[in-house]
Amino acid sequence: MSPAEKQAVEDFRRDVVEPSMTQLVIIDFWAEWCGPCKALGPTLEKVAAAYADKGVLLAKIDTDKNQFIAAQFQIKSIPTVYAMFQGQLVADLTSARTESQLRTILDQLLKQLPIQSAEADAAAEIEPLIAMGEEVLASGDATRALSIFDQLIAMAPDNPAVLSGHIRALVAAGQTDAAQAAIDALPADIKDAGIDRAKAALALAQSAPPVEDFSGLAAEVAANPDDHDRRFALANAQMAAGDRDGAADNLLHIVAADREWNEGAARQQLLKLFEVVGLVDPWVAAQRRRLSAILFG
Structure with missing residues (x-):
């Protein structure tokens, strides 16, 4: 191996192989005289820039100036485009000539490989x-x-x-x-489930505005336990005040007494509360068991 070839190998190791240990490196084999290379180059550069934060790097190899490297990869025509990860070729991107095609392949690779990225x-x-x-x-x-x-x-x-x-x-x-x-x-x-939870929180807050003092409501419900309208209002006030236990108790009381009251409003409000608290929360699991016991017990 000549000194020039040794230098070419060292440069390739530094600029391509070493970065590929943690990133996905797109290797573009091209030449100045190659028209298709010049047409594809800007697309590769645009996509690589867009995916930089995802751990994608573009390395351009001029085959005229790096004939030894091109020979090692058995490059017979250009443009030839490969993807390398951890020193191994993981995909041939040569047939992908549009931004959309390149993005589709990169998205698939990034899902499969443990790429280190800023993102x-x-x-x-x-x-x-x-x-x-x-x-x-x-x-x-x-x-x-x-x-x-x-x-x-x-x-x-x-x-x-x-x-x-x-x-x-x-x-x-x-x-x-x-x-x-x-x-x-x-x-x-x-x-996103988290966004749905946030929307539910706002919807619940809008349907259950804060009440400064709901002691009067509580007294009315205690005096007339079958007044579902007042009990529902009390549950809403409790939700607004952060008393989810009290709200759940009152809503479940209504469901147990008349599950179809006001077109199932109590059950619907209870399900909203579950979504706001978080469907995997242990408290929600416990309340769901109580609801199931009422509906199916």
Whole structure:
């Protein structure tokens, strides 16, 4: 191997193989005289730039200047485009000539390979902060929770978990107009369980506005246990005050007495409460068992 060939191998190892240990490297074999190469190049550069945060890197190999490297890969025609990960070729991208085709293949590869990316690193960094915000929100400290999620929104404005927590913190803080504005600003095609939970929280807050003093309601219900209208109003007041146990008790009481009352309003409101608390929450599981015992027991 000549000194020039040794240098070419060293350069290839530094610029392609080593980065491929943690990233997905697109290798574009091209030449100045190649018209199709010049046509494909801008598309490769655009897609690689768009996927940079996902851990994708573009390496361009001029076959005229790197004949030894091209020979090692048995390049017989150009453009030839490969994808390399951890020093191994994982895909032949040569047939993908459009942005859409390239994106489709890259999306598939990124799902299958443990790529190190800035996007993944950022997500891992904010996960503990999201957990802290959720813990504070669950404790009832809406003001502090909102402060945490305000900071998270600045860090990760498109993260569904952050968006969900921020909207629910706004609702808990009584800022329903701001929560509605945040929901209205969401992409129309967003599909996420956390976002659905946030929407349910706002819907519940709008249907159960805060009541400063509901002791009178409680007294009326105690005096007339069969007055479902007043009991339903009391349950709503309890929900607004954060007393989910009391609200669940009263809603379940109505369902047990008359499950079809007001077109099943008590059961529907209870299901909204479940969604807001979180369908995997142990409290919800316990209340679901109580509901099932009433409906099917």
